[in-house]
Amino acid sequence: MPTPAKGPRLGGGPAHERLMLANLATALFEHGKITTTVAKAKRLRPLAERMITFAKRGDLHSRRRVLTVVRDKGVVHELFTEIGPRYENRHGGYTRITKIGPRKGDNAPMAVIELVEALTAAAATVSEAEGATRSAAKKTTAKKSAAKKATAKKVAAGADDAAAAADLAEEAAQEAAEDAAAGDIEGADEAAADAREVADEAAEVADASGDPDAEKAAGDAEAYAEIAEDAAEDAKKES
Amino acid sequence: MAVPKRKMSRSNTRSRRAQWKAVPPSLVTCKRCKERKLPHVACPTCGTYDDRAVLDV
16 A cells, blocks of 8 residues: 655645646556656556556456546556556566656656566566565574575575576586687586586586476586587597 | 845845855766766666666667
8 A cells, every 4th residue: 555645735736636647647558658757756656556456457347446547448448458467477566767867947856657567477486486585584583484495595596506507507618619629628628527517516406496497597507518528529539 | 014124234145145055966877888977867878777778868
């Protein structure tokens, strides 16, 4: 629940403020991105996000609630058919305000308020896992959460570790290829062995976490290791 | 309506105005284009904030 706005209304009175916010919300849903003052953008955000929540619900009652604010039926239709479904995986935070500095003329601080991009299901689970890790970290005193934290951390860290390992393996593969090209058999062999080691480690981490992202990264690492070994063998043959 | 009883002396006026001072804005370096810009504000030179294009430049 957004906190009620403190301080004076925008415009000349409560009705004027309602009209201004309604016009801003209509423009935002029509164009997806509008430039306005920071004060107006901040007041618009809770209203616009409430409208999107109604759009996600999608029934006739919520459509009528939205129509009391956004009077344009075309914009409301777009809101319910395109914008609402786009944020299926997002729980709030549908808008982004970026400050763009003072306006020429009256030096009013300006901002761009825009509808954020859709969240993929995978990204949503990752952010949820991160949130779980963070909340688990807060409850370090509670014994029950200790086990939970360990698993959550493993899942979150697994993907990162495996991805990092894939990068390392790629580097090692490149090194091996370079050494092989230069005719340095020992260097190539060493680099290939490094790549293989890193790939094995990544595979272990991925198995432990059971995260599909981590497994994919581990697969990448292994592929790079194979490339490195091939390069080393080629170098041997040539010599 | 309440009105001033005495003329404000030149000295008092100038003493008051001596306190109007301009403060240099605290600036940071843009991550992307290395220009100086206001903190927490999109860079006016390259039009990005947090590596996200915000302005058309």
